[in-house]
Amino acid sequence: MSSVWDDPEISEEEVTPLPDIAVPVQQAPAAVLPLEAERFEALAAEILEKVAREIVPEIAERLIREQLEVLMSETDSE
Secondary structure, three states, rough: OOOOHHHOOOOHHHOOOOOOOOOOOOOOOOHHHHHHHHHHHHHHHHHHHHHHHHHHHHHHHHHHHHHHHHHHHHHHHO
C-alpha cells in the first residue's frame, strides 16, 4: 500500500498535517476512565457473544459431521 510520501509528484509542503487531538490517558478525567472501561467491556461482551452465536454452531456441526464420517467408515470396514 502506498502513501502520499511514496508519490514523487507530491511534496511534504502540499500535505496538510493532521492536528494532534489525542489526549493521553493520564490526562483524561479520572471519572471518564471507569465509564469508558465499562462501555468497552459491554461492547466487547456483545461482540464476543454475537461471534460465538454465529461461529460456534458452524464449527460444532463440522466436527460432528467429521466424527460421524469416521465412525461410519469404521463401521463399513468391519
